[in-house]
Amino acid sequence: MCDVCGCGTGPKATRLAVELHSSLLAGNDETASHLRAHFEAAGLSTVNLMGSPGAGKTALLEATARALGGTRRLAAVSGDLATENDAQRLRRAGIPSLAITTGTGCHLDAAMVHDALHAPALAVALEGAAFFFVENVGNLVCPALFDLGQAANVVVLSVTEGVDKPEKYPVMFRHADLVVLSKADLLPHLPEVSVAAVEASLAKVAPRTRVLPLSARTGEGVGEFVAWLDALHARTEAKSAGVPARFVSHTHPG
Amino acid sequence: MHEVSLVESLLDQLDGLRDRTAGRPTATAVCLVRVRVGAGSGVEPTLFRTAYEACRGAREYTAAKLELVLEPERWVCPLCQSSVGAEGPLDCADCDAARVLRAGAGIFLDRVEMEVPDV
Numbered sequence: 076m077c078d079v080c081g082c083g084t085g086p087k088a089t090r091l092a093v094e095l096h097s098s099l100l101a102g103n104d105e106t107a108s109h110l111r112a113h114f115e116a117a118g119l120s121t122v123n124l125m126g127s128p129g130a131g132k133t134a135l136l137e138a139t140a141r142a143l144g145g146t147r148r149l150a151a152v153s154g155d156l157a158t159e160n161d162a163q164r165l166r167r168a169g170i171p172s173l174a175i176t177t178g179t180g181c182h183l184d185a186a187m188v189h190d191a192l193h194a195p196a197l198a199v200a201l202e203g204a205a206f207f208f209v210e211n212v213g214n215l216v217c218p219a220l221f222d223l224g225q226a227a228n229v230v231v232l233s234v235t236e237g238v239d240k241p242e243k244y245p246v247m248f249r250h251a252d253l254v255v256l257s258k259a260d261l262l263p264h265l266p267e268v269s270v271a272a273v274e275a276s277l278a279k280v281a282p283r284t285r286v287l288p289l290s291a292r293t294g295e296g297v298g299e300f301v302a303w304l305d306a307l308h309a310r311t312e313a314k315s316a317g318v319p320a321r322f323v324s325h326t327h328p329g
Numbered sequence: 330m331h332e333v334s335l336v337e338s339l340l341d342q343l344d345g346l347r348d349r350t351a352g353r354p355t356a357t358a359v360c361l362v363r364v365r366v367g368a369g370s371g372v373e374p375t376l377f378r379t380a381y382e383a384c385r386g387a388r389e390y391t392a393a394k395l396e397l398v399l400e401p402e403r404w405v406c407p408l409c410q411s412s413v414g415a416e417g418p419l420d421c422a423d424c425d426a427a428r429v430l431r432a433g434a435g436i437f438l439d440r441v442e443m444e445v446p447d448v
Contacts (some may be wrong), residue, residue, distance in 0.1 A: 087446070087447040088357065088444045088445060088446050088447060089353075089444070089445050089447055090360060090442055090443070090444055090445075091350055091351070091353070091356070091442070091443050091444075091445045092440060092441070092442045092443075093346060093349060093440065093441045093442075093443070094439065094440055095342075095346075095437075095438050095439060095440065095441065096365075096437050096438075096439050097342060097437060097438050098435055098436065098437055098438075099335045099338045099339050099342070099364070099436045099437065099438060100335070100338070100435070100436070101338075102338055102341070103338075180334075181330060181331060182331055182334075184334065216331070216371065217330065217331035217371075219371055220331055220370070220371050220372075221331075245369075246369065246370070246371035247371075249369075249430070279417070279419075280419070281419075282418075282419050282420045282427060283420070283427045
């Protein structure tokens with residue numbers, strides 16, 4: 076209708092309804108499926124590592140690299156709002172790594188990981204790698220929503236964060252395949268914190284998920300974490316049986 | 330906050346819909362947007378609406394009213410199909426199996442109403 080004088084003349088219009096029921100995460104999920112297909116074809120076990128800032132995600136990867144002693148090839152991306160500090164730490168630990176700086180973004184999405192994988196340095200590092208770690212932005216809320224094509228989610232919760240975090244952040248902990256209770260060497264100094272209390276809180280939101288106490292400082296639990304990774308990798312290799320274990324470089328139109 | 334990312338995705342989907350008018354001319358306006366938010370989706374409806382109000386002007390969807398429909402969680406045992414809400418228990422004691430979140434886990438664009446010029 077006329078929107079100048081309100082006279083009611085001019086072109087008429089009809090209201091048209093469209094029913095969709097389409098996920099608002101459909102675009103991200105499509106890119107994540109693309110990533111997962113590449114990871115599985117390459118026999119690459121991808122782990123999405125999530126947790127609060129300071130929970131000990133980077134320290135866990137450093138300890139893992141030390142424990143493996145070069146027996147498996149590793150690569151990583153590290154998400155932070157700013158700086159390359161964590162990626163530099165991982166590189167010093169022998170893990171080829173790239174920083175993804177998100178600016179104001181509170182999580183990584185599949186497109187960010189995909190773009191990072193096309194960086195030449197990371198593409199070379201992934202050739203023949205067994206594990207690719209995505210160290211997500213420190214945050215117990217947003218990262219849980221975004222599929223990155225990973226084979227498994229690991230949530231790192233440090234002993235000083237409070238035993239009821241699983242109940243307070245149920246969406247994050249429901250997505251966990253493993254909860255690493257980090258900084259376990261501090262437990263003797265925290266009488267109000269126990270592994271059993273964390274397990275009880277987790278049982279209310281994710282009854283079947285395991286809690287693994289671990290100290291990157293003393294090495295407690297690191298061997299069990301490596302065993303968990305090896306079991307994950309055995310499942311990945313079974314999926315990619317018969318396919319040459321190499322990350323397939325490719326280009327995209329546009 | 331991830332609600333901004335989801336609103337951007339919503340607006341991208343709306344951009345792609347304006348030509349889906351069953352042979353009619355391109356829509357001149359989007360009047361109504363209905364989004365279903367799962368209680369277990371990790372999306373806070375109030376923050377989603379705030380993000381929508383902040384972002385829609387830049388995409389010329391200022392006339393589009395946002396309707397949010399909340400979907401409760403429904404956890405279903407994969408063996409006996411018994412279901413419970415968010416209060417649980419999330420394990421089915423009869424089957425010794427973990428219930429699966431079958432409803433209330435996602436966020437969906439359910440319905441769009443557009444104004445299309447008559448030919």
